Amino acid sequence: MGSADMASLQESMLEDYYSDNARKLHKVVDGILVRFGGLSDKDMDDFYSLANEVFVDVMKRHDGERSFDGFLYACLTNKIMTEITRRNREKRRADRLSASLDAAVGNAVCWKRCHRILTRLRKRPKHREGNCIRIKCGCT
Numbered sequence: 001m002g003s004a005d006m007a008s009l010q011e012s013m014l015e016d017y018y019s020d021n022a023r024k025l026h027k028v029v030d031g032i033l034v035r036f037g038g039l040s041d042k043d044m045d046d047f048y049s050l051a052n053e054v055f056v057d058v059m060k061r062h063d064g065e066r067s068f069d070g071f072l073y074a075c076l077t078n079k080i081m082t083e084i085t086r087r088n089r090e091k092r093r094a095d096r097l098s099a100s101l102d103a104a105v106g107n108a109v110c111w112k113r114c115h116r117i118l119t120r121l122r123k124r125p126k127h128r129e130g131n132c133i134r135i136k137c138g139c140t
Contacts, residue, residue, distance in 0.1 A: 010059055032080050054079045
């Protein structure tokens with residue numbers, strides 16, 4: 001395809017997807033996100049912004065040989081799935097770094113945890129002034 005033909009095709013795609021406040025692009029994104037529940041309006045706005053970025057990238061990479069709609073859908077699906085995975089990963093990371101409410105109690109919980117571990121190992125717990133000695137229980 002010539003550069004003039006590509007320019008006119010890109011302009012027609014822009015008009016097609018962004019007419020009526022980007023209704024067609026939002027419809028494609030909504031179709032992808034319908035598989036996931038619990039998305040707020042703020043999340044939807046984030047995904048619409050992401051779709052705008054993907055749309056610009058697809059416009060640059062589209063070669064005219066394959067269907068633009070199919071190529072856009074595939075790229076949007078991949079990018080949205082990556083973004084959802086990234087958000088879930090951040091949630092899990094925050095959960096792993098948080099402290100247990102039991103840990104705030106102090107040495108009593110530490111002693112109980114160490115005692116349980118050592119009882120399972122059939123060893124006698126060794127404590128001195130409430131602190132664990134040579135025990136890798138994760139509480140000290």
